[in-house]
Amino acid sequence: MILDTLPEQLGANRFIDANEELSGPLDCKHYKRFAEMATLAPGARLTLRGYREPYGPAVVVGELQAEAQMTCRRCLKPVTVVLEGAIRWGIVFSESEIQGLDKDLDPILVEEGQLPLRQAIEDELVLLLPIMPTHESCNSDWILDTELVDVSEKKSPFAVLAVLKN
Numbered sequence: 001m002i003l004d005t006l007p008e009q010l011g012a013n014r015f016i017d018a019n020e021e022l023s024g025p026l027d028c029k030h031y032k033r034f035a036e037m038a039t040l041a042p043g044a045r046l047t048l049r050g051y052r053e054p055y056g057p058a059v060v061v062g063e064l065q066a067e068a069q070m071t072c073r074r075c076l077k078p079v080t081v082v083l084e085g086a087i088r089w090g091i092v093f094s095e096s097e098i099q100g101l102d103k104d105l106d107p108i109l110v111e112e113g114q115l116p117l118r119q120a121i122e123d124e125l126v127l128l129l130p131i132m133p134t135h136e137s138c139n140s141d142w143i144l145d146t147e148l149v150d151v152s153e154k155k156s157p158f159a160v161l162a163v164l165k166n
C-alpha cells in the first residue's frame, strides 16, 4: 500500500495482522522536533511491514531513507547528510512487556491500540543525525579563502587584514 502521507497513528493489530507493506513520503511539517536540528529535504521515504513472530512479539520492520540539510561544523556552510536506517520495532502493549523484548528491537509502546507512527519515525530520524555534521572536504570557496590568507600572511599582518576586509 503506497500512501500520499503517513498517518500520525496506525491501528497496531490491524497493520501487523495484514502483513502488508506500507510506504509513503515523510512530510517535513510533521516532524517539528527534528526540524529544530536539521531541514528534511524533499523525497524522504519510509517503508514498513508488520508481522508477528511465532511465539514472539509483534514486529515492524522497514527502511528509512532521507536527506537533510545541516550546518557544517568546520565551514559553517550548509551540508547535506544522508539518513538511512533500518527499522526494527518491537510492538509492546504495556510498559512491562519492554523488559522481555529482544535487545535488537526498539520498543514502541502502543496505547489504546494505536501505534504512534510519526513519533516513532521522528525518533529514528533524530538518531540518524550525525553529532558533528561536516563536509567530506569543505568546498573550494573555503579552501581558496584559506590559501589567500596564507599567501598574504607571508607579506605582512596588515595584508591579511586587507584580504579579510575585501
Ligand SMILES: [Zn+2]
Residues within 6 Å of the ligand: 072, 073, 074, 075, 076, 077, 079, 134, 135, 137, 138, 139
Ligand atoms: Zn564544510
